[in-house]
Amino acid sequence: MTLHAREVVWERGGKLIVNGVTLEPRQGQMVGLLGPNGSGKSSLLRLMSGVRRPTRGTVLLDGTELSRARRREVAKAVAVVSQHADTDVDITVRDVVRLGRIPHRGAFGGDPGADEAAVTAAVAHTGLTGKLDQLWHTLSGGERQRVQIARALAQEPRELLLDEPTNHLDIQHQLELLTLVARLPITSVVALHDLNLAAMFCDQLVVLQSGRVVAAGTPSEVLTEELIARVYNVHARVSGDGPDGRPSIRFSPAPVVESVLAG
Numbered sequence: 001m002t003l004h005a006r007e008v009v010w011e012r013g014g015k016l017i018v019n020g021v022t023l024e025p026r027q028g029q030m031v032g033l034l035g036p037n038g039s040g041k042s043s044l045l046r047l048m049s050g051v052r053r054p055t056r057g058t059v060l061l062d063g064t065e066l067s068r069a070r071r072r073e074v075a076k077a078v079a080v081v082s083q084h085a086d087t088d089v090d091i092t093v094r095d096v097v098r099l100g101r102i103p104h105r106g107a108f109g110g111d112p113g114a115d116e117a118a119v120t121a122a123v124a125h126t127g128l129t130g131k132l133d134q135l136w137h138t139l140s141g142g143e144r145q146r147v148q149i150a151r152a153l154a155q156e157p158r159e160l161l162l163d164e165p166t167n168h169l170d171i172q173h174q175l176e177l178l179t180l181v182a183r184l185p186i187t188s189v190v191a192l193h194d195l196n197l198a199a200m201f202c203d204q205l206v207v208l209q210s211g212r213v214v215a216a217g218t219p220s221e222v223l224t225e226e227l228i229a230r231v232y233n234v235h236a237r238v239s240g241d242g243p244d245g246r247p248s249i250r251f252s253p254a255p256v257v258e259s260v261l262a263g
């Protein structure tokens with residue numbers, strides 16, 4: 001069993017932002033959530049993490065509706081890395097990563113040895129060992145993103161929800177992060193904009209458009225020239241010469257409108 005969304009609908013201001021989405025990742029898989037800006041990826045992740053409740057449909061954790069599950073059990077099982085984590089408080093990298101251990105603390109405290117081991121491993125995996133005492137607000141955008149990922153890893157979740165985790169990272173850290181997530185023995189759902197990274201790392205892809213699933217399957221099944229043209233409105237060449245024969249996508253520049261060039 002794992003974290004499943006069944007026919008979820010989320011309505012705001014009379015608009016169906018998520019419109020009947022079913023997402024049932026298999027245990028241990030990495031599922032890429034694709035779609036243009038505003039297609040509902042972040043909203044769906046918020047429904048799956050329990051931050052928002054669906055208007056209709058259900059999100060199930062091990063078969064129990066998320067809203068009925070015990071908060072601590074959800075917090076232990078599901079870790080979230082959202083796009084816009086920020087704080088003005090003077091807090092160090094170590095403090096932020098330690099926040100991931102809160103769900104593991106019972107009424108009589110947790111296991112300090114296990115907490116420290118989880119924090120140390122998470123920090124090492126994300127290449128932050130030298131930065132433990134640095135203040136959060138002095139970090140670069142990419143370093144902050146890695147700290148949030150370290151916090152999620154320190155939580156030792158079974159399910160990991162990541163909203164565009166690579167958007168501030170340089171190419172080395174993008175590849176390292178997705179390699180790490182792909183190798184973790186947990187289920188992950190990752191919203192991504194980079195179709196080549198999605199093709200390279202994900203087991204399954206789900207494509208949203210206007211809140212609906214318009215394609216789902218393996219990267220080779222989903223990432224076709226026809227789908228990319230239809231959903232993203234761009235021309236692309238797709239070949240099978242990515243790593244392990246996965247799709248590799250080469251985009252054509254967009255046609256430029258003369259009036260834009262004229263300023």
Ligand SMILES: Nc1ncnc2c1ncn2[C@@H]1O[C@H](COP(=O)(O)OP(=O)(O)OP(=O)(O)O)[C@@H](O)[C@H]1O
Pocket residue numbers: 012013017035036037038039040041042043044
């Ligand atoms: N609380 C809200 N109230 C009203 N509209 C909302 C709310 N949250 C999101 N939306 C709208 O829902 C749509 C989907 O937003 P969402 O952030 O889920 O898209 P996304 O696919 O993650 O986009 P991006 O790729 O740009 O991050 C957008 O049009 C957004 O303006």
